[in-house]
Amino acid sequence: MDCSRLEYIKNVNDDDDDVWAYEIYPIAAYFPLNFKKNKDGGVDNHAFNLPKGSLIILSQKRPKYERFLTHVVELVNEGSEDKPQWGRDTWGIFRWVKVHWIADFTDVSRIPLDQKEMRANWGWYDTKAKLLSSPSLMSQWDNSIDKLRAHLGEVFN
Template sequence: MDCTRLEYIKNVNDDKDWAYESYPVGAYFQLNFKESEATGVDNHAFNLPKGSLIILSQKPHGYDDRYLTHVVELVNEGSEDKPQWKTDTWGIFRWVKVHWIADFADVSRIPLDKKEMRANWGWYDTKAKLLSSEKLIKQWGSIDKLRAHLGEVFN
């Protein structure tokens, strides 16, 4: 997988199991963002650029660690997705295509977030965070080094 377009990492959750587990490579699904007036999630989701790759990180119920479970690509502009949004808690979404998915049958093979990303950034909302953030660049030195490392993880 070409990691040069990796731009973001996003927290995802499911109350009972792995989020988006049933979508194989090549599948499309609606990546949800939790609505919150205070955090501006709607504007954030709207402005994420088409073509960007997003790593999904999650900590399923009953697990102690966060795992890197998917790499997805935004396939539409925000203006194409927004007319379909609803006003409920999870009504904000962007259509994505799966480029990489973890092997959920063997949890020991799923990359650990803290090991591979080397940063503790706190997971307080569902916004996508830039991989070029200060916390990550401090650990990696450059976005190119981080992307090269992630290329080894996801290939």
């Protein structure tokens, strides 16, 4: 997988503790990636402005487990194309994505661990996509997004 367009990492979880979020979508499948609304509307604006073509790593934690890197997805539309379909409920904000890589959920021991592979301790307080080039993450990678992307290319291939 070409990791040169890896730009973001996003927290995802399923409401059911016994399943992985988005596990039913195989490579090349499309699905709506949800973002949880907040009161100030910042998530709406954030989701709307994520650029088409960017790759997003999905990270999720299930009870009794650590946080795992479970998917790499590509934003396939502009925010303006997806927004007319948004609903008014809490999870009504979404962007259409295409799966480029998915973990093997049949063997949890083979799913890459977020903290081990990313070398960072993330704050997972919302559902916004965080830039991989953030100062806190780049300090772990000698301020080189290329080093991080090369490492992730080995993880996801």
